[in-house]
Amino acid sequence: MTFRTRFAPSPTGPLHLGHAYSAITAHDMARHAGGAFLLRMEDTDLQRAKPEWDALILEDLTWLGLTWDGPVLRQSEQLDSYTPALNRFADMDLLYPCSCSRSQIQAALAAPQEGVAHDVYPGTCKHRTMDSRQPGDALRLHLDRALDRLGGALPCFVETGPARRGTHRIEPDHARSEIGDIVLSRKGDGIVAYFLASALDDIAQSITVVVRGEDLFDFTPIQVLLLSLLDLPIPRYRHHGLIRDETGKRLAKRDDARAIATYRAAGKTPQDIRAMVGL
Ligand code: GLU
Numbered sequence: 001m002t003f004r005t006r007f008a009p010s011p012t013g014p015l016h017l018g019h020a021y022s023a024i025t026a027h028d029m030a031r032h033a034g035g036a037f038l039l040r041m042e043d044t045d046l047q048r049a050k051p052e053w054d055a056l057i058l059e060d061l062t063w064l065g066l067t068w069d070g071p072v073l074r075q076s077e078q079l080d081s082y083t084p085a086l087n088r089f090a091d092m093d094l095l096y097p098c099s100c101s102r103s104q105i106q107a108a109l110a111a112p113q114e115g116v117a118h119d120v121y122p123g124t125c126k127h128r129t130m131d132s133r134q135p136g137d138a139l140r141l142h143l144d145r146a147l148d149r150l151g152g153a154l155p156c157f158v159e160t161g162p163a164r165r166g167t168h169r170i171e172p173d174h175a176r177s178e179i180g181d182i183v184l185s186r187k188g189d190g191i192v193a194y195f196l197a198s199a200l201d202d203i204a205q206s207i208t209v210v211v212r213g214e215d216l217f218d219f220t221p222i223q224v225l226l227l228s229l230l231d232l233p234i235p236r237y238r239h240h241g242l243i244r245d246e247t248g249k250r251l252a253k254r255d256d257a258r259a260i261a262t263y264r265a266a267g268k269t270p271q272d273i274r275a276m277v278g279l
Contacts, residue, residue, distance in 0.1 A: 003035030005211045007061075007068075008198060010042045011053035014259035015060040018213065018243040018250070021277040025240055026211035027066045028279075038205050039068040042198060043076045044191050060260040064270045073205065075197050082192035085200055085230055086139065086185055090130060094146050094229065095184065097137035098125040120180035138187035143180055146229055147172050155228035157221075161239040163214060170221045179222050199223035203232045214239040215250065243277050 007023040009015065015023075030037035039061070043049035058072070089095050098121075100108075108122040121140060133139075156169040183193050192200075202210055202223075217239045224234055242250050245258070256262060263273060 001208055003030060003033035004038065004206055004208045005030050005035070006038040006040055006202070006205060006207050008040040008042050008201075008212070009057055010045065010048075010194075011050060011057055012045065012048040013053060014256065014261050015057045016258045016260065017273070017277055018258075019057075020060070020064060020260055020273055021243050021279070022211070022213055022240065023061055023066060024064065024274065024277070024279055027068075029209075029211060029238075035208075036069040037066070038070060038073070038207070040073040040201055040205065041075065042194065043074055044079070044194060044197055046076065046189070046191070049076065056261060060264070063264060064260070064273060073201060075201065079191060081204070082197055082200060085196065086192065088230060089141065089184060090139075092149060092229070094142050094149065095130060095139045096125060096128045096142055096181075097130065097133035098128070098140045098181075098183070098187070099134065099137050100124050101187075118182070120177065121182070123181060126181065136188050136190075138183045139185035140181040141184055141226075143175060143182075146225070147175060150228065153228075155221075155224045155234070157224045157234050158236045159217075159220075159239065160209065160236055161214065163239065163241065164217065168221070170225055174221070175225065178218070179225065182222060184226075195219050195222050196226055199227050200232075202235055203227065207235050209236045209238055211238045211240065213242050215242060 005026045007026050009019055009023075027037045029035075039058075041049070041054055041057075043054065054074075061068075086095075100121075104124070105119055105121060108124055109119060125140070126142065154169050154171065156167055158167050159165055182195075184196050185192060220237055220239075227234055244250055260273065263276075
């Protein structure tokens with residue numbers, strides 16, 4: 001099987017050192033393996049994703065000397081492509097509408113959920129059926145029914161990154177405490193949730209190994225669960241360590257001092273960037 005990986009930035013800010021590390025790592029692995037390196041803009045957040053950031057990211061990647069195979073996939077240009085998956089979840093009776101606001105959800109949760117990738121939904125709208133769906137309602141996965149549907153066949157995935165190498169199985173208790181009834185279609189605009197679009201596109205782009213930062217590791221069980229419910233193949237995953245600042249803090253997108261564009265303007269070379277991220 002040909003090695004195929006991708007870099008999938010959200011164009012909501014400039015490319016910084018952490019992104020550059022991720023992109024170079026995935027790119028070099030693909031080139032080394034004689035495989036393919038694809039580029040995907042995860043721009044479904046129509047408020048925050050901006051064409052200016054998209055253009056700057058492409059410019060920075062090119063300046064870094066990276067080349068990608070085929071055209072750039074932009075999720076905003078193919079929002080309809082996610083509808084069949086949502087319909088399949090509906091046909092399997094795994095969805096329910098939800099009108100809760102973020103503040104209602106937080107108020108219903110007794111305490112902040114530390115160490116959990118996202119707030120686990122308290123289940124306020126769980127009793128609702130699809131025929132009670134109102135315009136603007138979100139659609140949530142009914143996790144208990146999803147687990148029933150999988151029966152004893154627990155989804156699993158292979159992690160090849162150094163920190164958590166091995167086969168990871170998604171246990172029902174873990175799914176209930178860490179995943180819960182996740183949103184698959186967003187409140188308001190009805191756009192597909194980020195982690196579903198991303199998982200579907202990994203399959204649509206025939207990605208064999210998802211290379212990305214370990215900050216996204218906790219999303220993997222969610223994505224693997226969704227792909228399993230849809231009977232889609234599960235790629236392998238490789239989560240790499242994160243680039244941190246001098247104080248050990250993970251670099252954030254708003255940290256413009258570490259934006260690649262800032263280093264470029266200051267006269268650094270792509271080799272300097274590789275050296276700065278330890279490559
Ligand atoms: N779009 C995500 C981000 O920029 C990355 C998603 C992924 O690599 O799976 O954080």
